[in-house]
Amino acid sequence: MRQTILRTTALAAGLGMTAGAAMAQDIRFQCYSDGNECEVYDDLLSRFEAENQGVNITVDVVPYQAILENLPVQLAAGNGPDMAKVTDLGGLNQYYLDLAPYIDTAAWDEAFGNTLDWYRAGDRQGYYGLHTQLTITGGFVNATLFEQAGVEMPGEGATWDDWATATKAVAEATDADFPMAVDRSGHRVAGPAISYGAKFLDAEGKGTFDGFKPFAEQFVAWNEDGTMARDVWASQGGATYADAAQEFINGEVVLYYSGSWQVARLDEQVGDFFDWKVIGSPCGPTGECTGMPGGAGIVGFEQTEHPELVAKIIDFLAQKDIYAEAAARTRNLPAHQGVAAEGVTFEDVTPAAQEALSAFAADLKNVSPTAFAYQGYAGNRAMFGITVERLSQAIVGELTVDDAMTRMEDDLKAAAEGSQ
Amino acid sequence: MLAVITPLMRIIEIPMLALQRLLGINRLAWAFLLPNLILFGLFAFLPVILNVFYATSGSDNVLLQNRPFVGGQNFGQLLDCGNYIDANSCREDKFWRAVWNTVTFVTLQAGFMVGFALLTAVILNGRIRARGFFRSVFFFPVLLSPVVVALIWKWILQREGVLNAFLDWTGLGGINWLVDAQWAFGWSVFISVWAHMGFYTLILLAGLQAIPRDVYEAATMDGASGWRTFRRITLPLLAPTMLVVLVLALIRGVQTFDEIYAFTGGGPGTATTFIIQYIYERGFAGAPRLFGLAAAASLLVAGVLVVLTLAQLWANRRNVDG
Known part of the structure; x- marks a missing residue:
């Protein structure tokens, strides 16, 4: 009798486990972090798992380089994850899962109308990406150095030339190593280049470097005469990314042109060392004063075995309350227009960082349509x-x-x- | 023990005898080699064949079935030059810059490598104090990971690095080593020699110790000077080993990638971009991923390496034959 009970129990447990396994839906989410994004998504997605029994979402945290270099090869070979956080928004379009059949497209249009196009390419014009991390390029200045030098800081509408003159005077007076520095990135110089007349896209929407020369001449001249930190661009080869954040943090650079994602790092590492502020993007000879928008988003892939579930997960993260919480906790500018309109109180930031992030958010209105279009161009990574x-x-x-x-x-x- | 092995051998003997009857005794050797040949084919020949397929097909698709056949177009693009000496006249200028950088690097690096390794080996072969310790010291960099080597030297040579701090302290003033093309190239050669010299020193040391003592004793009795002994005895008898070292250093030089990529990223500009970095960037790091062009370039490099390997085999044989 005892043996019969044991056998029956074992059989029932076995059947139960088999049934459980058959019902379980495993989703792999490849994620990289600029700060704490993956940690926050993991936490938010555990709520989704709690609401949807049998769903198991594994957040694979990988280095950014893996998203750039390994993910495209995995996708091409058909071995990609179910979903991922990506930055080559239009470039990977051919692999994206169209979320349209599973989501309220009208709500998405209303919330993410500005960024949906960035994930589209050619005749694939569906709903692919949830833009989770809106960024905008812009300048940071060391206000303390200006104060020490007794040089007046150029005001709103100042040009790149005005800033070059002012920062050179500051560097000279304070012995700072570099008046200005720009990250070694094609994305970072795109905004200033547009302000100098670069088109980047022709009438047919194809990539071009028409109008880029005036900026190229000025940029090279600034690197030659020491206005720009030559180390950043000259000490590397290929298209390798290099930033000048450390030089700025060390107080060696007067004006550092990078982007909103640096705020958390500067807030944490500069501390009381000096006062810094965000100045947005200086103007060019064309009168444009634009930075480049950008950032990262979450997409699903067509090769997933659970398209409906992947769409449901992404839609969960797109809900206003969840999105607002993620933006506040990750300290990223929101792409969700409803969330942006209401404003975000970022968690664990100093008043200086809150002010900087708000300044970047306010600068979005100055972003040129050319910059938006270039960000949405599928071939922009090659051009960068x-x-x-x-x-x-x-x-x-x-x-x-x-x-x-x-x-x-x-x-x-x-x-x-x-x-x- | 024998009681266990003998029945086992009998069990194995049955299929082996059947196989021998089937193939004949001469062809049985192939059956023994087959497992190794399969593994070797899988990991050596198959990638080469795949590389040929990629080199003769286009597009940025990784799957072969989605890649259109383009024949020799990728090779044509690489070799399309007005003047091979002037990279600016070439369609794929970055390839030719990488080729000439590699040629210069390999020449300098192999030359210095053999020279310094020989000098070190001769010193370490002499009667010096703490000989074992110094042998370990010279070999130690060989054990380091190339990335670690690169990071150590980057830390020393960067604008605010250790070397510039020292130069500033002495009043000489620092130099921006990694932003100047010639300095960056020079340091790349130096670091490569520093990192790998221990290995070649070891080979030459073995070569030196293989030279019979009595030859030196005879030279001493004849009153030959130290320099004359080195020139007339050591160098000729060590020449075959030096040839092996030279060819190995040349092969290693052509393959240089990791430590220099981590050290300079190939810059400033393309000053320290070598051929393997070009292949990596074309195939994997850039956008779009031009696998065909990368595969074609790697086949050209493979051709050079095959020539160098044949030279090494020839040198080895000469060495063995005396």
Whole structure:
């Protein structure tokens, strides 16, 4: 009798486990963090799991490099995750799951109308990405150095030239190493380049470097005469990313042009060392004073075995209350227009950081339509890389600016042919 | 023990005898080699064949079935040059910059490597104090990971690094080593020699110790000077080993990537971009991923490496044959 009971119990447990396994839906979410994003999503998604029995979401935290280099190869080979946090928004479009059949598209249009296009490419015009992390490029200045130098800080509407003159005077007076520094990134120089007349997209919506030359000439000249920190662009090769945040934190740079994602780092590491503030993007000769929008978003992939569930998870994160909580906890600017309109009180930040983030949010109105369109262009990553490589060669004297411009156009043509 | 092995051998003997009857005794050797050949084919030949497929196909698709055949187009793009000496006249200028950087790097690095390794080996072969300790010291960098080597030297040479701090302290003033193309290249050669010299020193030390003592004793009795002994006895008898070291250093030089990539990223500009970095960036780091172009470049490099490997085999054989 006892044996019969044991056998029956074991059989029931076995059947139960088998049934459980059959019902369980495992989702893998490949995530990278600029700060604490993956940790926050993991926490938010555990609420989704609690509301949806049998769903198991594994957040695989990977380095950013893996998202850039490994994920595309995984997807091409059909071995990708179910969903991921990506930055090559339009570039991976061919693999995206169209969420349209599973979500309230009207609500998404209302909330994310500004960023939905960034995930679209060619004739694939569905609903693909939840933009979780809106960023905008802009300048940070060391206000203490200005104060010490007794130089008046240029005001709203000041041009890049005005800032170059002012920061040079400050650097001279205070012995700071560099008047200005810009991250070594094609995305970072795109805003200033548009302010100098770069088009980036032609009438047919294809990539071009038309109008980029005036900025290239000025940028190379600034690197040659020491206005710009030459180390940042010249000490690396290829399209490798390099930032100048550490130099700014060390008080060596008067004006550092980077973006809103640096706020948390500066807030934490500068501390009371000096006062800093966000100045948005200086103006160029065209009268534009634009930065580049950007950021990261969560997408699902067509190769998932659970398309409906993946869409449901992404839609869960897109809900206003959840989205607002994620923005506040991750200290990222919201792309959700409803959340942005109501404003976000960011968690665990100092008043200086709150002010900086608010300044970046306010600067969004100055972003040129060209910058929005370029951010949404599927081939922008190739163009960013070409910009960095050729501009660096001009800075170190391997190419003249004219030769660099010719090479940029040739590279762009080759990239278009190569990706066909 | 024998009681266990003998029945086991008998069990194995049955299929082996059947196989021998089937294949004949001469062809049985292939059956023994087959497992190794399968593994070798899987991990060596298959990638080469795949590489040929990628080199002769286009697009940024990774799956072979989605890649259109383009014949020699990728090779044509790499070799399309007005003047091979002037990279700016080439369609794929970055490839030719990488090629010439590699040629210069390999020449300097292999030359210095053999020279310094020989000098070190001769010193370490002599009667010096703490010989064992110094042998370990020179070999130690070989044990370090290339990335660690790169990070250590970057820390020393960056604008606010240890070396500049020292130069500032002495009043000489620092130099921005990694922003100047010639300094960055020079330091790349130095670091590569520093990191790998221990290995070659070890080979040369073994070569030196293989030279019979009595030859030196005879030279001493004849009153030959130290320099004359080195020039007329050590160098000729060590020449075959030095040839092996030279060829190995050349092969290693062509393959240079990790430590220099971590050290300079290939910059400033393209000053320290070598051929393997070009292949990596074309195939994996850039956008779009031009696998075809990367595969074509890697086949060209493979050709160079095959020539160098044949040279090494020839040098080895010469060494063995005396």
